[in-house]
Every structure is written in structure tokens, then in C-alpha cells.
Amino acid sequence: MRIRFVTSTPLDIQRGSGTYVGIEVLARALTALGHSVELATPRVHLPVYTAERLWFNRRLRREPDFDVTVGFDMDGYRIADVAALKGVIADEARFETGLTRFTMGVQARCERLHVERARSVVTTSRYSAERARELYGLPRLPTIVPELIDLARWRSALELNPAAACSRFTVLFVGRLYRRKRVDVLVRAAAALRGRIPDLEVRVVGNGPCAAWLRALTRDLGLEGSLSWLGDVSRRELASEYNRCAVFCLPSVQEGFGIVLLEAMAAAKPLVASRAAAIPEVAPQAVLVEPESAEALAAGIELVYRSPDVGAAQAKAG
Template sequence: MAAGLIVTSWPLGLGSGSGTAMFIRSLRRAVEAAGHAVHLVNPALDAADYVQFTLERFWFNTQLRDDPRVAGAAWILGIDYDGFALPRRAGQPFVASARAVFAELAPTEPDPFHTLLRAQAFFEGHNLRAADWVTAPSEYARAAVIHHYGVPPERAVTIPNGVDLAAWDAHWRDLPEPEPGRRPTVLAVSKLYPRKKIDTLIRAVPRLRRRYPDIDVRIVGGGFEWDAWRRLAEAIGASPNLTWLGDVDDRRAVVGEFKRCHVFTHTSVQEAFGNVVLEAMASSRPVVAVDAACLPEMIRASGGGVLVPPDDPPALADALAGLLEDAPRRAALGRAGRAFAETLTWERAAEHYLRLLTS
């Protein structure tokens, strides 16, 4: 049987590649576990300079048709706009998976990122409209690709991401139990991009500190705003209560951060799917998320957290403080989130993808 092909120009390091990297790696493992051979086409690109990185992603796509694995593939799964220059072949299903929805991202970022995101949206739209099927990880993202790119609704399918609970729980068991008397701890796991709005969390810290002087707000992730947001923290006096951890590729270390926190928060105003929110739920940790993009969909479906308005540091601070002082409510939200996470597995996602890829 010919192998399928996953095509992506996105970095697959768990720190640098974020949720999309987790999706690709996890889905590939699940598809292979179901008995299907999968090849991965993923160029080694340096993402440090976003302008150069984006141009190299475009160039990679123009050269992709010369890759000998393309013609012989049983099916092709293209991520975002990857595969836009490939000819569509009869008998070779092409599924495009919208992980970013660049048309939604562009308004949230300043130049030069805004212009580059608009260019990527152009190619993403072309890729999705030419696909046999289009997948999105949330109803929010599905509606966005239909609206922005004119994808026919009957060809757009929602397939939520999963979480590998067996691996997650194994790490959890191997880690020491956190000290019961540890500092009140809030965790955020996020790339430091403007749309992620970690500055909202930073601005919430002084208000939080009035009720919890020793609060520890821990931030996993790096990105373009690293220097600017650290300067902001210094300027408003929030630095003593912030722990900046940068990108973390060690999965066990990430699980450890979830285990030590009391509450998880996610302040992003644009997410196709909140992978880190699902991981917080897998950890039985309550979530405070902003009422934007896919996040209300996840919170309402799970019952595992609370919503606050976007860009509202006082509301965020009050919601976090309210959960920190209410252990029974934290536990109840955590249980609801864990039950929801148990329904979303990569095996289930792989079954849905294989139905499309082999149809």
C-alpha cells in the first residue's frame, strides 16, 4: 500500500512549533498506529526571522511538485497553505487542514507581520478552495474558513484536536507532588505574539498582588514580544511576581508546570483551537480564558473554566483571584475539564481524518 503524505513547512519542535507541531506529530503517530504508512515532508527552515521564514515557506511550496514522494502518495494532507502549488490528481485525495486561519490572524498583528499574514491568507484560501476536504479544529475555525475563503460548507469538516492522556498521565505520575503550602501559582503557556495578549496578564498582576502578595505567575513560551513585555512588567512593577520560562521543548517539564499551578489562564484573542487549554483540562486545572475565538466554545462544552472579556486586566485578575481563594470550585472545574479531555483523543481524530483521506 502506498504511503500517505503530510506536507508542512511549519517547525515541528514543541517549543518553537507550538500547537501546530503538536497536532502534526500526534496525528501522524495515531495514523501510523492505525496501520497506515505516513511520510512527512518538512523542510528545515530557520524561523528566527519571520520575514525570511515566510518567504522560504513560499519557496518550499513552489518546489514541492518535484519531490518524488508527491506523485506516489496515496493521499496528501497539507497544513494551512502548504501544498497550494501542487497539481490535484484524480484518485489522490487532498485534504487541507486549517490550523491558523491567516485571514483571522492578519488584523491582530502589526506590520511587517500583518502584510505577511495577508499574503499567507491568499495562498491558504487558494489551497483550501482546491482541496477535496477542508478540516478545522473548532466550529469557530470552520466558520472562519467558510466566511473568509469561500470554502463550500459541505466540504468543511470540524475535527477537534486530541490529547495523549496516557503519555500525559505517565509524566504526571513520575513528577513529585507539589508542596501544599506553595505560593499561589497561575500558569500561562503561549507564544509571545501580539494576538496572544500576555500583556493583559502582565497588567493584571499588580491587582492580583493586592490579594496575593506572593503570587507566582509563570509564563512558558517565547516570541516576538519577549523584550517588550518584559519591559512592560518592569515599568508597572510586576516583575517580582513573574517567572519567564521561554520556549520549553521538554514535554515532562511542561507537564510539571501544569502540575504545580493552581489555575491556568489563556488570554489569546485568536485561536483556532486551544491546545494548551485542553492540556490544562487534562491536568484537572481550572481555566480562566478570554471570551474570544474558539475559547468560549471549549469552555462551554467542557464546563472546565470561566470566561472574561478580552483585554480586561481587572476582570482577569478578579477571576483568577476568585478561583485561587475557592479550592472546592477549582476542584469542580478541574473535574469537568478532565472529563471533557477524556473525550478528545488522537485516535478519534485519526479515525475522522482517515475517513476523508481514504474516501
């Protein structure tokens, strides 16, 4: 079967994040099964990502040589047979502000057209399926197909990229720095834990619109020695960060799935995360805490710190 994937998600782990990982793994899996997969991606890059997506989609045309065209998120809304939603943009936009919220609103209108026109709609979690039906007025729930990771490839990366020796209790976050990720809650939790975990270090992988604000918050709380802002990293560096951490933390209030949870589980790391969105579906064994509460998040991290058996049980379950 000849399959066409349509996506404007940056095809690298630094900027494409979990969406890129999901698309890449699916393409390789289908190829391994004997199918032909071709990616249609933007050739013209513009300073504003939403403008780039709109221009890319405007120029797309149907290609009769393909058996099926799969459009990811809003991409392919004029031509795709299958609308594959990695997240529901209208849901994500609810948690953002300012320009980010406005541009995501534009994208959400295109995504709505996508799910209305496509012959089939696929989401990665029940949470996303329900949000898509609610926010886009779908007559029934989309098909749910959970995300994949290439376990063999990821475990090989973990083995080949050990962490440097570290005596500190390290908490890791990986993701794009949007407001919905609630990294500010993690920063405030770190402040609350200063006297309870003296050797605490929080390491943040990723970049995004909130980066400057979060760094300023770190300085205001006097946490420069406890937080490390690593920005975008390579796959090898990412594997090393997972190896280094004592616990993985995801304080997000909106996740369509959360591939980072699978990566942390595959690295046998304990998880502390918000009881929100698709997170309980993907990682029911995690220490799940009240969303938007720095104290609840701090208590969850401290539980793993003081009770190694909790982390060991999670690692076994993962």
C-alpha cells in the first residue's frame, strides 16, 4: 500500500517533540510491514509557524498515486482521507494566552474542517476522542489508536548514553514550554522542596514561548542553583537525561497522550504527574497529584524521594 503522510510538524526531536516521535515511529513501523510511506512536508519556511502551516496546506493537492492520505492534526484538511489527531488543538488552545492562543485558534478552525471532511478520524487517547467530539461537534467518538515508541531503539539509546555520575536527587521534565505544560507549578514545587530535599535538582529539557518567563520566575524564587534549563537537546543527550534522573515529572494539565511518559517508563523511572487529561490513561501507575497545585506536586516528588519502594514498584509496572 502506498501511504502519504501530510504534516508540517518539524521533523526533528528538538522542535517536533512527541508529535514528531509518534509520526516517525508509525512511518517506520508501516515500512517494516512492507508498505510505502511518503511524507509531504513544507518546503517554504516562514517566521510564524501558523502562517507556514496555512501556506503549506493551501498549496497541497490530492495525489491519485496514493492509496490513502493521512493528515496529522490540522494538516491535510483539504485533501486527507484520514484525520489523525495527535492532540486536539481547540483543547490545547483553552490553556494558552495571548498570541499563542490566537494562532492556535486559527489552527483549530482548520482542524475542525479536517475532521468534518475526512472519511476517518483517529485520536491517541479516549481523552482526546471525547474532546474532539465535544469541541468539533462530531456525531461519534473517533477511533482510538494509542501512540507507539520503538522500544528496541529507545533502550539502545539509553544503554549507549549513560549519565555522568551525580549525587543529587534529580527531577526531569521534557516538553515544549507552553503554559498548558504548567512548568511554573514544577518551579514553585521546587521552591517548596528546598528545605525537604536538600540535594534537589530540577532539569528541564525543551524550549517554547514561556521559556523567558520561566527563567525569570526561577530567578525571582532564588532557585538558580536548583534548576537547569537545558533547552533543545539531541536524542543522545535526551537519553542521557532520562538515565540521570531519579524521577520524571509531568505537571501538564493538557496532554493528548504524552509520549514522554512512555519514554520514562521504558527507562524504568518513577513518574509524578498531574491527574489530568490523558495522563491517567497512559500512566495509571504514576504518582498522580492534584493539577495546578505546587504543594501537591511537591508532596508527590517527596514521596518518591523518601519511599524508594514506590519508585521500584512503578519501574516494575512500567
